[in-house]
Amino acid sequence: MGFVTYIVIVYPLILLLNVCSGSLSSMAVPFSTTDAILIVVDQSGQGDYTTIQKAIDAVASNNSQLIYISIKPGTYREKIAVAADKPFITLSGTDANNTIITWNDGGDIFDSPTVSVMASDFIARYLTIQNTFGTSGKGIALRVSADRAAFYGCRIISYQDTLLDDSGRHYYNDCYIEGAVDFICGNAASIFEGCHLHSVAKSFGVITAQHRNSPLENTGLTFVGCKITGLVGGTVLGRPWGPYSRVIFAQTFMSDTVSPQGWIDWDDPSKQRTVYYGEYKCYGPGADRSKRVGWSRELSRDECAPFVNKTMIGGRSWLRSTPIHFKKQLPHPIGLGV
Structure with a gap:
């Protein structure tokens, strides 16, 4: 499918988080979101660049324009970093199944990621991001150490520490996240809506390791309308990386991969x-709370509300629609210029 065909597809304009009656803020992004500069990445040489990193590097430091990097189908074997001084970038494929960013690295959680996002106001769409390091240790697929980052229809795949949801406010919609041990970890304030969490653990698995260190930190992980699958009985919902770890599952389907105790x-x-480990109106064989640890919580509607409204990620103050007008601006670099 050509680029002209799909540019009018839009992101969800609002978070459909009405399960606990929380409302979202509606502050506007301080510039037009309908216009963007287009960069095309195509391994065949028919685009502006043949690698994703070169396209990112073409964006000027302290960029103040929306940059839309359209990535043509292919397997991109590269380690990618979006530097902190390159905000307002979108990386977009057309189908996560055929637009794959892959690398093989393990060890330090900040050095091993296949994709590292340090720039604010970042968006990724329809991409597979994977680390093929395997089962012998930490191998991060995606590190998000930036404020205001959103991911739509992405597949994020590794084994241990798959998604380092490090810091900032983040939104994940309709994403597939696969791993075995602590495969969503970090200390961001993030909402996961309609995501599929799949455990590949054969005996012992942990979905979340949230790293909140103080009751004063407004961070935590909220899963709304998600789905949990995997092998039978070997996976818990979370364990505390930080002493004030906070994780909420709301209206989420839990298969029998979730162990009866739920949390450790x-x-x-x-x-x-x-x-603070809470569950609100979850369902499925793994959602039975009769054998849950006594220090987890079955939340009421009112108790759930603070975790799915603007107090978590700020709502529509930064979530934005897909641009509908595109222009080229060459030569590079793009942005305010030097």
Whole structure:
């Protein structure tokens, strides 16, 4: 499908998070979101660049325009970083199944990611981001260390620490996230809506390791209308990386991959008094709370509300629609210029 065919597809303009009656803010992004500069990445040489990193590097430091990098189908074997001084970039494929960014690296969680996002106001669409390091240790597929980042229809795949949801406010919509141990970890304030979480753990698996260190930090992970699958009985919903770890599952389908106890304390019983692990109207065989640990919570509607409204990520103050007008601006670099 050619670029002209798909540019009018739009992001969800609002978060459909009415399960707990929370409303979202509606502040506008301080410039037009209908216009963007187009860069095309095509391995065949028919675009502006043949690698994604070169396209990102073409964006000027302190960029103040929307940059839409259209990535043609292919397997891109490269390690990608979006530097902090390159905000307002969108990386977009057309189908996550045929637009794949892959690398093989392990060890340090900040050095090993296949894709690292440090720039604010970042968007990724319809991409597979994977780290093929395997089962022998930490191998991050995606690191998000930036404020106001959104991911739509992406596949994020590794084994341990798949998604380092490090810091900032983030939104994940209709994404597939696969791993085994702590495969969504970090200390961001993030909402996952309509996402599919798949555990590949054969015996012991952990979905989340949230790293909130203080009751004053407004961070945590909220999963709304999601789905959890995997092998039977070997995976818990989370364990506390930080002593005030906070994770909420709302109206989420839990298959029997979720163990009856639901949560573990990472061999530190003192954290049972400070973590905030809640479930709201979840369903499926793994959602049975009769054998859940006593320090997790079955939330009421009112208790759920603060975690799905603007107090978590700021709502529509930064989520934006897909641009509908595109222009080329050459020669590079793009942006304010030097």
